[in-house]
Amino acid sequence: MDPKGQIQQCQILNSHHSSYVDDQEICSRQGSHSNNDSDSSFSLAEQEQECKKLLIQSSNEQEMTKRRRGKHGLKYAKITNDQREGLIKQVTSTGCTIKSAAQLLGINFSTAKAIMQIFKKEGRSCKKVIRKNKKRQSQMFKRHQVVTKDQSLEEENEQKNQIDKIAQQMIQQPISVLEDKNKQQLLIIQQLTNQNLIYQGQVSNIFQENVVLTQNPLVPFFV
Helix, strand or coil, X not given: XXXXXXXXXXXXXXXXXXXXXXXXXXXXXXXXXHHCCCCCCCCHHHHHHHHHHHHHHHHHXXXXXXXXXXXXXXXXXXXXXXXHHHHHHHHHHCCCCHHHHHHHHCCCHHHHHHXXXXXXXXXXXXXXXXXXXXXXXXXXXXXXXXXXXXXXXXXXXXXXXXXXHHHHHHHHCCHHHHHHHHHHHHHHHXXXXXXXXXXXXXXXXXXXXHHHHHHCCCCCCCC
């Protein structure tokens, strides 16, 4: 490319990338160069070098913005409710295509399609606020888990304490109390054995009576 073509390309880049380069400084430089066109001291090589620097700087800045934004640009662009409503009105009322309406409003085409799909399915034009509720629900669930764990630990500790108390009471009980309990149990056993002996005697008597009756049957008496 000839030096003049490079100068023109540099001027176009300066107009498009005003955010990266100070326009006032460029304009002042260009003005000073234009005023000194008649002067033989102004060399075209210096202007060419300056344009090359600007081209390199702009390409580097573009590369950095691409890296920041990712391969396909901003994935999660912040879109206001006004933009959503404007997109829906443009598509539904004017019959405009989603792509053209998205370009007019500065919205990605994929995002615009998602907005229209949500509007068709749910009839919703505003963004759903769920993140805060999800955070609150997760926090409440975590707190509930902590509380239940604490309660279960407290119950386990209470059960252990009760078992320990019962064991200590069993150990600390005097031997006389245990002997009294054993005596009472022995008395009950003796009473039950005596009752069993009585019942056995009655059963044996009944059995003997049945035997006698079977051996000596009654003879009928006739007058």
